[in-house]
Amino acid sequence: xxxxxxxLEYYLSLSALLFTIGAVGVLTRRNAIIxxxxxxxxxxxxxxxxxxFSAFMGDSAGQMFVFFVMAVAAAEAAIGLAIILALFxxxxxxxxDEVNIMKW
Amino acid sequence: MSITVLLFSLLSVGAxxxxxxxxxxRNPVSAAMSxxxxxxxxxxxxxxxQAQFIAIIQILVYAGAIMVLVVFVIMLLNIGxxxxxxxxxxxxxxxxxxxAVLLVxxxxxxxxxxxxxxxxxxxxxxxxxxxxxxxxxxxxxxLFPFEAISLLLLAAIVGALYLAKRKSDT
Numbered sequence: 001x002x003x004x005x006x007x008l009e010y011y012l013s014l015s016a017l018l019f020t021i022g023a024v025g026v027l028t029r030r031n032a033i034i035x036x037x038x039x040x041x042x043x044x045x046x047x048x049x050x051x052x053f054s055a056f057m058g059d060s061a062g063q064m065f066v067f068f069v070m071a072v073a074a075a076e077a078a079i080g081l082a083i084i085l086a087l088f089x090x091x092x093x094x095x096x097d098e099v100n101i102m103k104w
Numbered sequence: 105m106s107i108t109v110l111l112f113s114l115l116s117v118g119a120x121x122x123x124x125x126x127x128x129x130r131n132p133v134s135a136a137m138s139x140x141x142x143x144x145x146x147x148x149x150x151x152x153x154q155a156q157f158i159a160i161i162q163i164l165v166y167a168g169a170i171m172v173l174v175v176f177v178i179m180l181l182n183i184g185x186x187x188x189x190x191x192x193x194x195x196x197x198x199x200x201x202x203x204a205v206l207l208v209x210x211x212x213x214x215x216x217x218x219x220x221x222x223x224x225x226x227x228x229x230x231x232x233x234x235x236x237x238x239x240x241x242x243x244x245x246x247l248f249p250f251e252a253i254s255l256l257l258l259a260a261i262v263g264a265l266y267l268a269k270r271k272s273d274t
Contacts, residue, residue: 006112007219007222008220009216009219010116011149013211013212014116014149016207016208016212018119018123020204020208021120021123021126023200024201025126027200029127033174033181033183034126034127036174037126037135037136037174038126041123041139044142047162048146048150051153051155051158052153054229054232054233055155055225055229055232056225057222058227058229058232060232060237060238063155063158063232064238064249070162070166071256072256073165074165074170075257077170078264079260079267081173081177082263084177084181085177085268086267086268089270094181094183
């Protein structure tokens with residue numbers, strides 16, 4: 001069987017796979033910067049889903065959503081990295097399991 | 105086999121490999137480099153979906169702006185390789201890997217078991233993904249969210265400045 005074009009399911013499966021890889025990274029890593037990058041990975045896999053739905057259904061709403069997700073991701077990057085910097089200044093570490101001052 | 109199928113196969117393999125490299129590297133700089141590769145493969149994926157504007161914005165915003173910020177912070181903090189990532193195969197890693205395998209198999213059964221019947225791009229997809237199509241919709245239908253997002257970015261700038269400022273300087 002030779003495919004002439006890619007069905008929608010392939011794009012959805014790929015983005016589900018990428019989302020899960022990102023989730024595993026968030027759960028298993030200790031470095032706060034790498035956890036942050038894994039969150040970006042998860043955001044991007046959702047973007048892929050939105051763009052593929054938009055292109056396959058002929059509706060521009062999905063691509064508008066991706067545009068706004070990117071703006072929110074940029075804001076999140078600025079704030080998240082500032083938090084990591086402030087954390088490093090106080091605790092001299094970026095490993096999340098060494099930062100447990102809010103744990104009762 | 106058409107060019108789209110070939111591109112999709114190459115880019116999806118590249119995206120998966122770079123994502124796995126990202127979560128397994130101990131060195132944060134090499135993880136950041138593989139994330140940049142991942143962003144470029146996703147931009148190529150958007151091009152196969154005829155979303156040119158989103159593909160260019162992906163490279164400009166993610167691979168350009170956000171990753172420069174991340175690499176800059178990694179250099180600034182001067183953190184070395186992460187110790188004991190695979191030292192002991194603890195319960196948290198085992199559990200999360202098991203859940204991930206379950207989740208992926210569930211997704212794959214759901215998506216590949218129920219075909220949507222959409223095997224080709226919509227006729228309008230080229231028009232929608234162009235800069236003209238995006239701009240027209242952005243400044244008519246989505247004008248209020250567009251203005252609201254500028255307020256969010258302003259709040260992010262103020263917040264980042266406040267968080268990164270040394271308290272003794274005041």
